[in-house]
Amino acid sequence: MQVELVWAEAPRRVRVATLTLPADATVEQAVQASGWPVAEALAQQRLAASVWGRRVALDAPLRDGDRLELTRPLRVDPKVARRERFARQGARAPGLFARRRP
Template sequence: MVASTPAMLDVEVAFALPERQRIISLAVPEGTTARQAVAMAGLAEAFPELPPTTFREADLGIFGKRLRDPDAVRLRAGDRVEVYRPLQLDPKAARSARAAHEKR
């Protein structure tokens, strides 16, 4: 009996910094999770100025919808996995700072 090879799916992995972005096209085996696709994309090498944990621990989404468990979500053909950066400033704190500045 010959073992069949898994079907391959075309997906993308996207990550952006304020000054540049990368969208990496990959062919991954059927059953690949969102987290596994990020590891396969090699983003740590593309963004050496960031710690590798940035990509291992980041929140992930598919087409703008955050994934609750990226280690369990299996990808479908055409999915774009997005790697989200942590917030630099809490949105509530930013609004408060703007409001305080506008009162001056």
């Protein structure tokens, strides 16, 4: 079975690998087969594993054609970041939809 493994190790730096695994492989086995130094970070929950954007456990089985993603936690909640941006920008600036307003 073929599985694509994606890891965003840093901002704007992404590693991608296509792995050939046995039919009953799990997420943990795929990470070990990649040879990337992320097993410890996954065990300590500094990284999260997801298949096609949905979070999965390390013992979850994989299927042929799955895209396994290893992601870092968010530093800032997107809603909080938007509020802070608006507070800096203020109501005086037109914002995102400036061109649409008459």
